[in-house]
Amino acid sequence: MRPFIFKAADRFKLGGRVSNQGSAVVIELEGSKKCIGQFLTELLHNPPPGGRICSIRVRPRCYIGYDKFSILDSSESSDLQGFIPPDAAICSECLKELQDRKNPRYSYAFTNCTCCGPRYSIIKALPYDRVNTTMSSFIMCDSCRSEYENPNSRRFHAQTNCCPECGPQLSLVDSRGIKLESANPIDTVRGLLCQGKLVAIKGIGGYHLVCNALDDKAVKLLRQRKRRPDRPLAVMAAGINAVKLICTTTLREEEVLEGRQHPIVLLEKRPCSPLPYSIAPGLSRLGVMLPYTPMHHLLFDDNLKYLVMTSGNISGMPICYKNEDALERLKDAADYFLIHNREILVPLDDSVVRVVDGKEMVSRCARGYAPAVLGMKADAPVIAMGAEQKASFCMLQKGYAHTSQYLGNLEDMDTCTEYLQTMERMKVLLQTNPKIIVHDMHPGYFSTQYASRQSCTRLAIQHHHAHMAACMAEHGLAGEIIGVIYDGTGAGTDGAVWGGEFFIGSRSRYIRAGHWKYVTLQGGDSVIKEPWKCAAAYLYAMGIDSRGILNSVDASKIKLVEDTIKHNINCFKSSSMGRFFDCVSAIVTKRTRATYDSQAAIELESVADTSVLEYYNYYIHEKEDKLEIGYEKILSGILKDLKTGKPASYISVKYHNTVCEATIDCVCRLRAQYGLNDIALSGGVFENTYLLTAILKGLKSKGFNVYWNMQAPINDGGISLGQAAAAAEMVKEVAYVPGCTGKDCFNT
Ligand code: ZN
Ligand code: FE
Numbered sequence: 001m002r003p004f005i006f007k008a009a010d011r012f013k014l015g016g017r018v019s020n021q022g023s024a025v026v027i028e029l030e031g032s033k034k035c036i037g038q039f040l041t042e043l044l045h046n047p048p049p050g051g052r053i054c055s056i057r058v059r060p061r062c063y064i065g066y067d068k069f070s071i072l073d074s075s076e077s078s079d080l081q082g083f084i085p086p087d088a089a090i091c092s093e094c095l096k097e098l099q100d101r102k103n104p105r106y107s108y109a110f111t112n113c114t115c116c117g118p119r120y121s122i123i124k125a126l127p128y129d130r131v132n133t134t135m136s137s138f139i140m141c142d143s144c145r146s147e148y149e150n151p152n153s154r155r156f157h158a159q160t161n162c163c164p165e166c167g168p169q170l171s172l173v174d175s176r177g178i179k180l181e182s183a184n185p186i187d188t189v190r191g192l193l194c195q196g197k198l199v200a201i202k203g204i205g206g207y208h209l210v211c212n213a214l215d216d217k218a219v220k221l222l223r224q225r226k227r228r229p230d231r232p233l234a235v236m237a238a239g240i241n242a243v244k245l246i247c248t249t250t251l252r253e254e255e256v257l258e259g260r261q262h263p264i265v266l267l268e269k270r271p272c273s274p275l276p277y278s279i280a281p282g283l284s285r286l287g288v289m290l291p292y293t294p295m296h297h298l299l300f301d302d303n304l305k306y307l308v309m310t311s312g313n314i315s316g317m318p319i320c321y322k323n324e325d326a327l328e329r330l331k332d333a334a335d336y337f338l339i340h341n342r343e344i345l346v347p348l349d350d351s352v353v354r355v356v357d358g359k360e361m362v363s364r365c366a367r368g369y370a371p372a373v374l375g376m377k378a379d380a381p382v383i384a385m386g387a388e389q390k391a392s393f394c395m396l397q398k399g400y401a402h403t404s405q406y407l408g409n410l411e412d413m414d415t416c417t418e419y420l421q422t423m424e425r426m427k428v429l430l431q432t433n434p435k436i437i438v439h440d441m442h443p444g445y446f447s448t449q450y451a452s453r454q455s456c457t458r459l460a461i462q463h464h465h466a467h468m469a470a471c472m473a474e475h476g477l478a479g480e481i482i483g484v485i486y487d488g489t490g491a492g493t494d495g496a497v498w499g500g501e502f503f504i505g506s507r508s509r510y511i512r513a514g515h516w517k518y519v520t521l522q523g524g525d526s527v528i529k530e531p532w533k534c535a536a537a538y539l540y541a542m543g544i545d546s547r548g549i550l551n552s553v554d555a556s557k558i559k560l561v562e563d564t565i566k567h568n569i570n571c572f573k574s575s576s577m578g579r580f581f582d583c584v585s586a587i588v589t590k591r592t593r594a595t596y597d598s599q600a601a602i603e604l605e606s607v608a609d610t611s612v613l614e615y616y617n618y619y620i621h622e623k624e625d626k627l628e629i630g631y632e633k634i635l636s637g638i639l640k641d642l643k644t645g646k647p648a649s650y651i652s653v654k655y656h657n658t659v660c661e662a663t664i665d666c667v668c669r670l671r672a673q674y675g676l677n678d679i680a681l682s683g684g685v686f687e688n689t690y691l692l693t694a695i696l697k698g699l700k701s702k703g704f705n706v707y708w709n710m711q712a713p714i715n716d717g718g719i720s721l722g723q724a725a726a727a728a729e730m731v732k733e734v735a736y737v738p739g740c741t742g743k744d745c746f747n748t
Pocket of ligand 1: 090091092093094095111112113114115117
């Protein structure tokens with residue numbers, strides 16, 4: 001902000017000064033009323049790229065008589081709001097310099113300016129000044145220093161300013177950590193990639209494992225070494241034209257691809273794409289991104305247009321971001337390492353987004369988006385711990401919710417360590433000391449157990465209520481609404497696993513007004529990895545012999561599941577929509593085992609022939625004041641279609657359409673009963689674009705106001721924000737008693 005403000009003040013001939021305080025900016029201005037007015041208009045309507053003005057407070061001051069406008073060093077004052085700037089992709093001006101043979105930064109991999117480059121990933125403390133970043137170990141050369149001090153330079157007050165003379169350098173090492181002498185490591189790496197080698201490359205938030213995406217053998221080798229058999233791999237394409245050869249894009253999607261964050265965007269694959277099937281087997285969509293660091297741009301040439309760029313980790317573990325660590329943990333995965341000496345402080349995966357109904361929807365909030373800041377009228381000193389899968393945490397401070405990046409699954413110990421370290425770092429950056437710790441109701445979650453060991457006030461929020469509250473917080477919804485939460489797994493208050501829920505409620509409370517009918521599942525978390533177990537359980541509940549239907553599964557295994565359900569051994573009740581999708585996928589697409597999260601459901605969506613409008617019969621009962629949607633008629637319809645040889649593409653879409661019809665029907669009944677017209681859609685199942693779009697369209701046509709998560713992930717990545725929002729509202733409604741432990745303090 002400061003250089004931008006300096007230039008604006010100069011333009012309107014104002015005297016005064018500007019300083020960073022926390023991450024707020026304090027400006028003193030002297031000049032005519034008219035010019036100050038013009039300055040403020042400029043500030044509000046044309047903030048600098050990546051700048052976000054949440055509020056401006058204007059106060060009169062005594063006249064000092066400044067003879068010029070100047071930038072002051074950052075103050076240590078801590079009583080102002082701190083915002084942590086996210087990392088930004090290389091800007092077009094820097095890209096021009098990178099490609100200009102006559103420019104001193106020609107092909108320099110760390111070129112950046114005031115509006116682009118690493119931020120959150122390298123910041124040790126606020127305010128954002130060079131001394132507080134990992135760039136502090138590089139001393140600016142005379143020419144960089146003069147740019148830094150020149151108000152007319154693009155790099156005026158660019159904290160990370162550097163050039164080939166004074167900045168970070170790349171080096172190439174082999175898998176034993178031995179440095180290879182190379183005049184130009186990037187040229188060498190390009191050659192290695194063309195030969196089918198796998199290279200670990202250090203980027204903004206950590207290492208990527210990289211190979212030539214057109215080389216099927218290399219892609220398969222990468223899968224084998226990463227122990228990732230099917231999960232789709234992200235592709236980096238040389239430019240937007242290269243993207244258009246492999247995927248179809250809308251204008252909005254192109255904007256997002258080329259935006260400030262350069263996330264992975266999920267796009268519809270082209271049938272004639274030159275990429276091998278092995279990149280995203282069985283899927284209609286592909287995650288694609290554009291080069292976002294100068295180094296990435298240098299990797300491409302006419303012979304290398306597409307790279308697989310997947311997180312540098314072994315499946316299930318956190319992304320590697322420290323050099324020694326990467327060399328140790330990835331030595332069996334990568335043939336070579338392209339490393340550099342700019343230290344990364346916080347690990348950040350690539351963000352993943354999609355465009356739904358013309359709007360960007362974040363699925364994985366990480367590089368460029370994190371920490372995500374949302375204004376929330378709440379001052380409770382809350383930290384929310386998020387869920388077990390797709391972990392994140394959220395801190396409330398001075399009217400804002402700061403949500404961390406995606407931190408992986410907390411079933412892995414290294415991930416837990418990373419999660420806690422990132423949390424401690426964020427507390428330091430925001431200078432906050434939370435007094436209320438909010439967690440999920442699931443007793444087995446790492447975060448729940450961590451919370452139970454803290455001396456803060458504790459508060460448990462039901463998982464699906466947190467999903468709904470996240471959506472409400474993001475859209476600023478207060479009061480009561482109808483929440484439709486379709487999810488994989490979440491602990492209910494009755495001991496069952498919920499996930500096909502209809503809530504009536506606000507941010508602070510809810511009633512369960514309806515749900516999908518319970519089915520008894522067997523085998524704990526193993527059902528998630530083995531969708532056939534879901535199918536066997538649903539069919540058993542209907543009294544149908546699944547042996548002829550799940551024909552790829554051992555009959556003795558099916559028998560074992562049936563017997564254990566009969567004797568109620570290791571069983572649980574489930575209303576989970578995620579498990580219903582698993583069940584249908586096992587029956588229709590024969591996906592009996594999943595090697596990654598939601599594989600069965602994603603594949604089921606992928607085969608759907610979206611031109612079909614038919615749907616199966618279903619029923620909705622009223623049971624103990626709740627609406628209950630049954631699954632029996634739907635499954636019978638599917639089995640009948642299977643028997644008559646209908647293709648999976650037809651059955652899949654018909655099933656999707658049925659879920660939509662039943663959902664809309666149920667919501668209409670709730671509107672009649674409760675008189676509510678605002679709907680929140682949330683939960684991981686809504687990552688299914690077809691389902692989300694169809695329900696959205698159906699509800700809108702019936703006059704509902706429909707909201708869904710866009711900034712905070714609709715999956716469990718958004719849980720921490722929802723927990724924080726729910727807790728903040730509860731604290732507002734009851735007097736918060738410091739020092740009191742347990743949720744009894746909040747009983748109203
Ligand atoms: Zn730049
Ligand atoms: Fe969830």
